[in-house]
Amino acid sequence: MDGWNELAAGLNAGSIAARIIEECTTFNFATLRDNPLRTLLLSTGIEVEIEDGLVDTGCGGGGYYRPTPPTIHLHPATYRRDNFTLLHELGHHLQQTHDQWGFTLLDMADGDRRKIEERVSDQFAAQVLMPVGDGDCRDASLHPADVMAGLYARSGASRPATMLRVLDMVPEGSRWILAVADLDGVVTAAASTYDDPQPPKGIAQEGFRRVAAEAMESAVRREFHEGIEYKTGSILDDLRVEAALDHEERFVFLALRPTTVNGSGTWKYQWQECPNPVCGKSFQTRLSSGRCDTCTDFSCPHCNRCSCTAPAPPTKCGTCFLPYTPAEMTSGKHECW
Known part of the structure; x- marks a missing residue:
């Protein structure tokens, strides 16, 4: 099979995708x-059906491939997301119709086949859409971030x-946490190459907001003692940190x-005062x-x-029924006491 047996044995999705691109003459x-x-x-060689009448589920987008007749069904989103979706589904088409790799897939158990086919399609879309050279990998x-x-x-x-x-380009064994955040510090995507967990998506990181403000002036390279906050309240x-604006x-x-000797961040925990004035x-x-899902405070x-x-603090004294001043509301004691 001219090297395909070795690729199949190693199940290296990146190498398989690169070989499919190298051998393809259709596109x-x-x-x-x-x-x-x-x-x-x-x-x-393939049809594209655009299905834009679907119920809006939030971010939209996505698609799937049907082999007979060869058709990519696209659920439109932003053009950049559509680009990846289209190439990912084309990757399924080229894998299933490949005269050697296609038969290798058929010989696999269903679960194994679906897993490797998805990974190869991701790699195919990434390599076509974002070609890189040796300089990119070194950098x-x-x-x-740059x-x-x-x-x-x-x-x-x-x-x-x-x-x-x-993330695929950084050397094996290196320790990086990569993330994308908006200018308010809300994480939209994140990944980690080692055991320290990635920042949780959807949570505003005050440290990331500060870094984003600094990045408006120039690329950022500094110690990051604001820490990454997690849903449990722990801080890494x-x-x-290095950062660059899009x-x-x-x-x-x-x-x-x-920055620590053992190659991991250190954990610390926040203190918070109970918002219940009766507890305090x-x-x-x-x-x-x-x-809490509503106010985002910790219980x-x-x-x-x-x-x-x-419970809301009382606005009037329970003895004389006169309004509390702001200072009295804070202390809970009225002048008539």
Whole structure:
């Protein structure tokens, strides 16, 4: 099979995708990279069905491939996300119709086949949409945030896809946490190459907001003692951060690595005062049962209340029924006492 047996044994998705691209003569990959939708619509080997009448589920997007007749069904989203979706589904088509790799897939158990086929399709889309050279790989090992920003500017890929492409480029064994955040510090995508967990998506990181503000002036390279906050209330500290704005100046690409000798960040825990005036105790957030979905405060382990479940403080004295002043509301004691 001219090397395909070795590729199949190793199940290296990146190498398999690269071989499929190298051997494919059906498509012009330069035009596919520049405009996947237009190129596929003009193709005679595969159809594209655009299905834009679907119920809006939030972010939209996605698609799937049907082999008979060969058709990509696209659920439109942003053009950058559509680019990756189209090329991912084209990857399924080229894998299943390949005269050697296609038969290898058929010999696999269903679960194994689906897993490797998805990984190869991801790699196929990434390699077509975001070609890289030796210089990019070298730079990614040193300054991945800069490489993410540059790759995003020169490709038609989405920010999360760009982040994952660079994640694949960093050397094996290196310790990086990669993330994409908006200018308010809210994480939209994240990944880690080692045991320290990635920043949780959807949570505003005050440290990332500060870094984004600094990145408006120039690329950021500094110690990051603001730490990464997690849903449990724990904070990962002792990190260095590098950051670069995207060319649209709407999001920031971040790369963090540990500074400690053992190669991991260190953990610390916040203290919070209970918002319930009847309780008023302070507690470490790691002792809480978790954040409230409504107010995002941690529930107090002593009274099990958060900001939105705490009773409102009285505005009038219960003895003389005169209004409290702001100072009296804070202390809970009125002058008639």
